[in-house]
Amino acid sequence: MSNITLSRYLEQKKGNLTPALASVIHAIIHSCKIIDRLLQKGAIEGVLGSAENENIQGETQKKLDVISNQELIDILQSHPSVGGLASEELDTFTAAQENGDYLVLFDPLDGSSNIDINMCVGTIFSILPAKNTITQANDFMQPGVNQVAAGYVLYGPSTMLALTIGAGVALFTFDIDSKEFILSKDNITIDTSTQEFAINMSNQRHWEAPVQRYIGELLEGKTGVRKKDFNMRWVACMVGDIHRILCRGGIFMYPYDLKNPEKAGRLRLMYEANPMSMMIEQAGGSATTGRMRILEIEPTELHQRVPVILGATDEVNLVTGYH
Structure with a gap:
């Protein structure tokens, strides 16, 4: 202790x-x-x-x-x-x-x-x-x-x-x-691979094609191209979902969707995406919007929103590649 x-x-x-x-x-x-x-x-x-x-x-x-x-x-x-x-x-x-x-x-x-x-x-x-x-x-x-x-x-x-x-x-x-x-x-590390993902499935019909493809492959499990089963978790509190990733790995996603096309994403860059991305990267994980590294985004306003995909590097790279 x-x-x-x-x-x-x-x-x-x-x-x-x-x-x-x-x-x-x-x-x-x-x-x-x-x-x-x-x-x-x-x-x-x-x-x-x-x-x-x-x-x-x-x-x-x-x-x-x-x-x-x-x-x-x-x-x-x-x-x-x-x-x-x-x-x-x-x-x-x-x-x-x-x-x-x-x-x-x-x-x-x-x-x-x-x-x-x-x-x-x-x-x-x-x-x-x-x-x-x-x-x-x-x-x-x-x-x-x-x-x-x-x-x-x-x-x-x-x-x-x-x-x-x-x-x-x-x-x-x-x-x-x-x-x-x-x-x-101390010195938390996130495994590069995982079999656990977190996403709000109620928005599935609004997702872009790359995310539809990625989640579809996860849901196919052993019978699909990934050849392994995945579990889904969703806390409806970003802190809870990111804490789980730091403790036992995984990938968290709040991707861009077409539910409200005027909003680039759901989560706030300055208050949520940046601090969580810094911690995930410091633990050996990755964090992107699906198109670019979150920590490299030049903010334009205090309440700017962005899509967020972060966690196990192999999974983040795969879904980012699909974009």
């Missing part, structure tokens, strides 16, 4: 880690501990149910969406090393400190439709270098390769943190006694 706390882990000088970056990560995790406590209290705390308003994405917010978002804003906006922050829940960025070293982007509560049925949800975060003394909207328009750190907290049976600082991926488990995140596994 490891006795390495997150604090001790962040004292190591590796990857992109600096004292300032470590401090920003600690601030994010402090907020996540508060969010975790609220989730554990649930109905007792009166935090379940709808907030009866919509976010910038046009999605109905849960009460905990609003609470989690504000908790992260409050702690990050006052942090001396944060120049600015952006949330999936808000229309524009929020300015923080002049001369802040970093920009933080986050999805405060991914999978919030799961809250009221007591299934897993999570917080996703991405940290970029700040460009100017005073943060401007354009400063956030950086490709994912510029990220200095990324991670998520999974609020499940155990509360867990997955983190990369550009030197591999580490998993931590929250100890309810010490109130510390303890290192569970």
Whole structure:
């Protein structure tokens, strides 16, 4: 059993880690501990149910969406090393400190439709270098390769943190006694092959031909060209699906579809696709839109959407090749 706390882990000088970056990560995790406590209290705390308003994405917010978002804003906006922050829940960025070293982007509560049925949800975060003394909207328009750190907290049976600082991926488990995140596994690696996939099959009729072909081959199993059976899993929470891949492999797909041709994809580049892609690549996997590497996309807006195909390299390469 490891006795390495997150604090001790962040004292190591590796990857992109600096004292300032470590401090920003600690601030994010402090907020996540508060969010975790609220989730554990649930109905007792009166935090379940709808907030009866919509976010910038046009999605109905849960009460905990609003609470989690504000908790992260409050702690990050006052942090001396944060120049600015952006949330999936808000229309524009929020300015923080002049001369802040970093920009933080986050999805405060991914999978919030799961809250009221007591299934897993999570917080996703991405940290970029700040460009100017005073943060401007354009400063956030950086490709994912510029990220200095990324991670998520999974609020499940155990509360867990997955983190990369550009030197591999580490998993931590929250100890309810010490109130510390303890290192569970370091240097996570994803197998290049898999027999498990995650996709929302209800959108099948809207997929492009390459994805129709790929999923069709998986469903044929041993009787088809792949000559092996595949299992499907779908959590309806990206954090849960990506956590499964980091733990035991697989491929996750939210491809482009024709359900709403005006949207290039379902998932948000800055808040979901980039941080998850950084972690997957740091663990030896791959991440593309089906047509290009996600981390090389030059963003044009804060709430830009992209298709996402990530996980086991052999499978990601195959479906990307079909495009």
